[in-house]
Amino acid sequence: MLQTTAALILFLFPLAYSPGPGNLFFAANAARFGFAATVPANAGYHLATWVVTAAIGFGFVTALDRAPQLFAVLKTAGSLYVLWLAWKLLRAEVLKGAQAPQPASFASGAALLVLNPKAYVIIALMFSQFLEPDAPGTAAPVLWITTVFTLNNLLAFTVWALAGGSLAKLFRTSGGARSLNVLFGVILAGVAVWMLLS
Structure with missing residues (x-):
């Protein structure tokens, strides 16, 4: 074991730490609102990660194989969701009052995982490599790998x-904050397009 x-862990290291939708989403939110404000979304994302990963480990991925159109719907929805997050960052100084941007919520974090079909592919690949052929459906190894x-x-x-x-500490002025919003907004928009086209 x-x-x-x-x-x-060696297999997952480059996947987890390289720039991707999740990493950039949390970096952007922390830059805009501070690290503490990312905790609810981080909790939502990783609760969803655990549930989805366990479901795939217990065979949910076969359902996706039988319904490739569901994968396409998730791919499009996830791309549009990240694009909407980018748009909110780009307009951050335009919106005021109740419309002003808020830190990402628990639900936003969960949605980011659920609407990212590439995560499903990585999870399925992980189980294909690290779950013994005679182990599928066995609770202990599936739950261990999931955790x-x-x-x-x-x-x-x-x-x-x-x-x-x-990064946020370097951009305390309103002009600096605006520059940071634009930077992360453009990066997230690029991630959204990459998600859609790849």
Whole structure:
């Protein structure tokens, strides 16, 4: 089990720590609102991660195989959701009062995972590599891999959020904050297009 866990973490390391929709989402939110404001969305994302990963480990991925149109719908919805988040950042100084941007919520974090079909592909690939052929449907290994995957992602997203929070300190002026909003808005928009086209 220890050897499998070490190999799993090595497999996941570049996937978890490289720039992706989740990492950039949390870095942008921390840069805009501070690290503490990302905690609810981070909790939502990783609760959803654990549930979705366990479901795939217990065979949910076969349902996606039988309904490729569902994958396409998730892909489009996820791209549009990230694009909408980018638009909110780009308009951050235009919106006032009740419409002003708010830190991402628990539900926003969960939606980001659920609407990202690429996460499903990575999770399915992970199980194909690290779940023994005679183990599918067996609770212990599925739940262990699910938990390691979720905690590894949580650590990576926390690192990115801390980095984003540090960036915020460099942009305390209103002009600097606007520049930061534009920067992360453009980056998130690029991620949305990448999600849609890849």
